[in-house]
Amino acid sequence: MMKKYDVAVIGGGVVGSAVARELSRFQLSICVLERELDVCNGTSGHNTGLLHSGILYKKGLMRTQCSMEGNAEFDQVAKELDVPFRRCGKLIVGFSEEERLRLEALLENGVRNGVEGLRMIDRDTLKAMEPNASGNFALYVPTAGILCPFTYTIALAENAAQNGVQYLFDHEVLDISRNPEGEFILKTSQKPVCARWVINCAGLYAYKISAMLGFAAYIPNRVKGQYEILDKKTGKFLSMPVYPTPNEVGEFDVHVTPTIDGNVLVGPTIENIQQNISYDVTQDMIKILSESGEKMFAYVKRDYFIRNYAGVFPTVTDPATGKDTDFVIEASKEIPHAVNLVGINSPGLTSALPIARRVVKLVLEQESLQENVNFNPVRKGITRFAEQSVQEQNRLIQSDPDYGEIFCRCECVTKAEIKQAVHNILGVRTVSGIKYRTRATMGRCQGGYCETRIAAILQDEADMRKEDILLNKNGAYLFTGKVK
Amino acid sequence: MAAAVALRNQGITDILIVEREKQLGGILRQCIHDGFGLKRFGQTLSGPEYSQRFIDEAEQMQIETLTNATVIDLSEEKIVTIATRDGLRQIQARAVILAMGCRERTRGALAIPGTRPSGIYNAGVAQSYINLFNTMVGREVIIMGSGDIGMIMARRMTLEGAKVKAVFEVLPYPSGLPRNIEQCLNDYGIPLYLRHSVVKIHGTERITGVTVVEVDERMQPIAGTEKEFSCDTLVLSVGLIPENELSIAAGVELDNRTKGAYVDEFCQTSVPGIFAAGNVLHVHDLVDFVSLEAEALANGAVRYLKEGTLPACDIELVASAQLGHIIPQHISGTQDFQLSMRVRKPMGRCRVIVKQGDTVLRRVTLPKAIPAEMIQFTVKADAIVSGERIEVSVNEI
Numbered sequence: 001m002m003k004k005y006d007v008a009v010i011g012g013g014v015v016g017s018a019v020a021r022e023l024s025r026f027q028l029s030i031c032v033l034e035r036e037l038d039v040c041n042g043t044s045g046h047n048t049g050l051l052h053s054g055i056l057y058k059k060g061l062m063r064t065q066c067s068m069e070g071n072a073e074f075d076q077v078a079k080e081l082d083v084p085f086r087r088c089g090k091l092i093v094g095f096s097e098e099e100r101l102r103l104e105a106l107l108e109n110g111v112r113n114g115v116e117g118l119r120m121i122d123r124d125t126l127k128a129m130e131p132n133a134s135g136n137f138a139l140y141v142p143t144a145g146i147l148c149p150f151t152y153t154i155a156l157a158e159n160a161a162q163n164g165v166q167y168l169f170d171h172e173v174l175d176i177s178r179n180p181e182g183e184f185i186l187k188t189s190q191k192p193v194c195a196r197w198v199i200n201c202a203g204l205y206a207y208k209i210s211a212m213l214g215f216a217a218y219i220p221n222r223v224k225g226q227y228e229i230l231d232k233k234t235g236k237f238l239s240m241p242v243y244p245t246p247n248e249v250g251e252f253d254v255h256v257t258p259t260i261d262g263n264v265l266v267g268p269t270i271e272n273i274q275q276n277i278s279y280d281v282t283q284d285m286i287k288i289l290s291e292s293g294e295k296m297f298a299y300v301k302r303d304y305f306i307r308n309y310a311g312v313f314p315t316v317t318d319p320a321t322g323k324d325t326d327f328v329i330e331a332s333k334e335i336p337h338a339v340n341l342v343g344i345n346s347p348g349l350t351s352a353l354p355i356a357r358r359v360v361k362l363v364l365e366q367e368s369l370q371e372n373v374n375f376n377p378v379r380k381g382i383t384r385f386a387e388q389s390v391q392e393q394n395r396l397i398q399s400d401p402d403y404g405e406i407f408c409r410c411e412c413v414t415k416a417e418i419k420q421a422v423h424n425i426l427g428v429r430t431v432s433g434i435k436y437r438t439r440a441t442m443g444r445c446q447g448g449y450c451e452t453r454i455a456a457i458l459q460d461e462a463d464m465r466k467e468d469i470l471l472n473k474n475g476a477y478l479f480t481g482k483v484k
Numbered sequence: 485m486a487a488a489v490a491l492r493n494q495g496i497t498d499i500l501i502v503e504r505e506k507q508l509g510g511i512l513r514q515c516i517h518d519g520f521g522l523k524r525f526g527q528t529l530s531g532p533e534y535s536q537r538f539i540d541e542a543e544q545m546q547i548e549t550l551t552n553a554t555v556i557d558l559s560e561e562k563i564v565t566i567a568t569r570d571g572l573r574q575i576q577a578r579a580v581i582l583a584m585g586c587r588e589r590t591r592g593a594l595a596i597p598g599t600r601p602s603g604i605y606n607a608g609v610a611q612s613y614i615n616l617f618n619t620m621v622g623r624e625v626i627i628m629g630s631g632d633i634g635m636i637m638a639r640r641m642t643l644e645g646a647k648v649k650a651v652f653e654v655l656p657y658p659s660g661l662p663r664n665i666e667q668c669l670n671d672y673g674i675p676l677y678l679r680h681s682v683v684k685i686h687g688t689e690r691i692t693g694v695t696v697v698e699v700d701e702r703m704q705p706i707a708g709t710e711k712e713f714s715c716d717t718l719v720l721s722v723g724l725i726p727e728n729e730l731s732i733a734a735g736v737e738l739d740n741r742t743k744g745a746y747v748d749e750f751c752q753t754s755v756p757g758i759f760a761a762g763n764v765l766h767v768h769d770l771v772d773f774v775s776l777e778a779e780a781l782a783n784g785a786v787r788y789l790k791e792g793t794l795p796a797c798d799i800e801l802v803a804s805a806q807l808g809h810i811i812p813q814h815i816s817g818t819q820d821f822q823l824s825m826r827v828r829k830p831m832g833r834c835r836v837i838v839k840q841g842d843t844v845l846r847r848v849t850l851p852k853a854i855p856a857e858m859i860q861f862t863v864k865a866d867a868i869v870s871g872e873r874i875e876v877s878v879n880e881i
Contacts, residue, residue, distance in 0.1 A: 228595065229592070279600070279688075280597065280598050280599045280685075281595075281597050281598065282597050283597045283683065286595050286597060302595065305592060305593055305595050306590070306592045306593060307590075307592035308592065308595055309600070385567075390565070390572060390574075393567070393572055394571050394572045397567070397568075397569070397570070397571045397572065398571060401569035401570070402569075404567050404568050404569040404570065404571065404572075405552065405554075405567070405569060406504065406554035409504070409554065409729075410729075412556060414567075444587075444590075445587045445588070445590065446590040446591070446592050446593075447609070448588050448590065448606055448608065448609055449587070451609060452609065452612050452613060452616070452617060455613075455617070455619070456617065466619050470602070471601075471602035472602075473688070473689045474689065475689030475690055476601060476602040476689040476690055477602060477603075477690055478602050478603075478621070479613070479619050479620060480620045480621065480623055480716075481619075481620050482618050482619065483614055483618045483619065483620050483644050484644055484645065
């Protein structure tokens with residue numbers, strides 16, 4: 001008997017998880033079909049972690065509307081979902097008169113969009129605000145902020161799961177058809193799933209799902225960005241993101257962004273990779289990151305590198321216009337019970353909940369829904385030992401002695417946190433899953449101390465065999481078995 | 485443990501050893517190979533055997549130990565904050581001996597390009613899985629870096645049935661000890677390629693291979709020499725970094741060359757009463773030297789505890805360009821002191837000269853010198869002529 005849902009959300013990124021969460025406000029049976037083994041494994045997990053202000057894009061664009069809305073509400077969202085967040089502001093710095101003109105134009109655009117508090121600052125003010133930033137002047141954007149994309153996506157997904165949404169990992173959607181009743185039959189890499197509604201939140205693969213559903217055949221025109229992550233030792237030297245002036249087409253060169261956890265991100269570089277998806281980091285881009293990054297922030301030094309990564313933006317070209325699209329949030333009478341989201345690139349993280357509400361609106365246009373009176377918007381994350389006062393740390397240990405055992409030395413993560421992560425509500429059992437839920441292995445020793453402990457606890461707590469422990473994907477096994 | 489036992493031998497009774505692991509012994513617990521103890525005990529021991537000697541001594545002397553306890557903070561005032569299952573403990577120490585050892589340099593720190601699959605292990609982590617957790621990490625192995633742990637793991641994994649295909653070293657000479665090249669690589673037919681670097685990692689799930697390239701004198705890749713090697717495991721043995729996060733928290737000044745503390749002849753750091761010895765101070769090649777350094781440290785620590793201060797150490801020591809670093813970096817001039825150093829590049833017959841102004845304080849001739857082997861010798865106090873800085877240099881002869 002095929003499992004039947006009211007709604008299948010395809011994709012467990014930040015948008016899919018936000019959509020699932022917003023739909024769980026109604027009496028619906030919902031599943032999220034995710035091809036990977038955890039949420040946040042695509043674009044959502046490989047970006048800058050910035051809460052955009054809405055300054056960058058033209059007034060009236062969907063991405064401008066959504067990011068403005070998402071920015072304005074984020075303090076409340078962060079509180080509800082227990083997501084660490086800091087509205088630190090952002091600096092876009094310039095050196096030449098030409099850059100000053102471009103920044104002034106950007107300021108005007110921001111004012112037109114309704115971004116509050118924007119102002120040009122001179123060199124002295126810049127140095128007073130951010131002593132280690134380069135630049136002769138800057139555009140200050142006070143409403144921008146920083147958050148951890150993993151924590152946020154996981155929080156949305158966990159909140160959705162709390163409210164009844166079922167996450168089906170390792171479910172890649174291969175084909176979509178309709179049964180005689182008009183319901184969708186989704187052929188997946190596992191068992192097929194039946195759903196009355198399909199919401200396409202497939203990110204990098206949304207163009208494929210779009211075509212399967214009968215929407216336009218958007219053409220992927222992906223953009224890749226590479227990053228370096230700096231040691232937390234550098235975090236205290238940077239309080240807010242520092243960007244160079246964008247070029248004529250509005251692209252930013254390498255910038256530096258503090259993370260909510262105290263590291264600094266350098267990047268991204270920009271490469272157009274069209275149809276491809278590749279997450280490899282390359283020698284030439286590392287060189288660019290080092291050189292351009294140091295121009296922005298003097299602490300971009302190889303001594304401080306702890307890890308690198310690449311992300312891919314799911315930019316698509318509209319076949320009708322031949323141009324890259326705005327955020328596409330569409331439904332069609334000809335394709336009932338389907339909502340199509342494509343081209344959700346930047347600022348998708350900021351826009352996730354506003355996009356989700358627009359999806360709900362499109363669903364309501366075709367079907368009236370009963371409110372889920374049991375919906376609880378509040379989700380509590382794992383209490384982080386490292387972030388507590390000494391008194392609170394003591395109280396935590398008294399309530400659970402596992403809080404007294406430090407598993408990850410660099411990030412000061414305890415056994416209690418790792419155990420809570422192993423027993424996460426989504427049922428994720430990968431080493432990366434634990435990493436993204438606790439920060440264990442994210443420090444300067446990159447798991448040298450704690451990874452053996454995490455592997456042991458997966459065997460103890462989740463009853464896994466050594467051979468079944470995975471880094472992040474099927475096939476990404478860590479061990480071949482026991483020693484002789 | 486060596487410092488604690490030596491302190492107890494000199495009459496200090498109120499000692500606490502704090503250890504984050506379940507047992508004492510540090511990294512030696514996973515070093516089940518032999519070769520330890522020749523200098524310190526005159527016989528070859530395995531790592532656990534070597535550390536057991538100190539554990540037994542510490543137990544006999546009833547030195548208090550706290551295991552499964554992690555120091556999460558150390559202040560300049562020497563307040564030690566320890567996380568244990570019984571709660572946080574804060575201890576006001578009169579003196580602190582830093583003996584945290586070192587950690588391994590990672591793939592991320594080297595910024596090795598490529599994808600991020602599973603199957604990439606630091607040598608010490610692989611060693612821990614295999615020797616402490618009975619867990620095998622792979623079957624077809626490439627080793628990057630010719631550090632000692634990497635070579636020891638080449639042998640260990642071969643004995644466990646893995647195929648270790650090659651060791652690649654970017655430098656024109658090996659990083660590890662000659663005896664390990666002989667006993668761990670040559671004896672098992674594992675090739676060592678010098679002037680070769682891993683420049684790309686392949687695979688989206690488990691690692692499937694690496695691209696290796698030859699490098700020139702300036703360590704730049706030579707175009708056209710790229711070769712691909714398949715593997716399911718990449719082991720990195722690319723250097724050790726003293727683990728000084730607590731030292732930094734306490735305001736201890738670090739030497740950018742050793743990545744350890746600036747110390748005087750008493751092994752005292754820039755914070756009075758905080759001492760450092762072993763791999764947390766500078767990376768050693770033999771554990772014997774680690775123990776000996778810690779034992780020597782006890783003299784200064786005891787004196788500090790009894791007198792409340794140690795003589796001013798205003799005579800600076802500087803190393804010439806051919807030497808990577810020297811320990812200590814400054815001395816009092818009131819007593820004989822031991823110098824530790826490494827050459828930056830292999831040298832044939834050479835002479836180390838310790839000079840103050842034009843006066844030679846000590847001259848040591850060596851048949852050869854390699855970066856993998858630390859050079860140590862003593863300089864006599866009565867040779868010192870002034871408060872001027874002392875220069876240490878080495879030249880081939």
